Amino acid sequence: MNDFIHERFQHSTGGAARRRKLVALSLQPSKWTSSTEIRHLTPEIAKAYAGLTAKTVSRDLNALENLGLITRTRTGVAPAIELLRSFIPLRASRTEQRAAR
Template identity: 45%
Template sequence: TDIRRRHLLLDLTAASAPVPVANVRHISPRMAEAYAGKTEKTIQRDLNELERMDLITRLPAGVQVRQERLRAFLPRRRPT
């Protein structure tokens, strides 16, 4: 479950625009496989957890990753 959510977050990061919730299952082959045989309730649970962690935002157009939150986990670049 945590791995599936991590993969979902990474795949949502690749999207240039908000992803409609109905399309989350099909955002990538990896997500299609992860959600195969799962209900929409599972997707909602995963999105709710990512939102609770403040990693995604729900918009009228769909869900979007909070890029600024993820940048906090990236290593800092050396000044040149």
């Protein structure tokens, strides 16, 4: 899942891309995070948003939503798990694993 996020930002440079990547990597699966909590997810994110306004957070969340990396509601944001799951390799069933031996 992290590889997919890293790929999305592979050719992006600058402070905004760095902040957005940090946020996308720091959101907890199946947990909604309020927009006001975003800037305090990790010390690194807090440092990246230091001196910036709530509008910057909002723009970053809009960009992540447009990339399909997060889902937003009025109450908060969460990773777009359905998209990210499609990039996780499928595991072989136990029967298939035994047959391969």
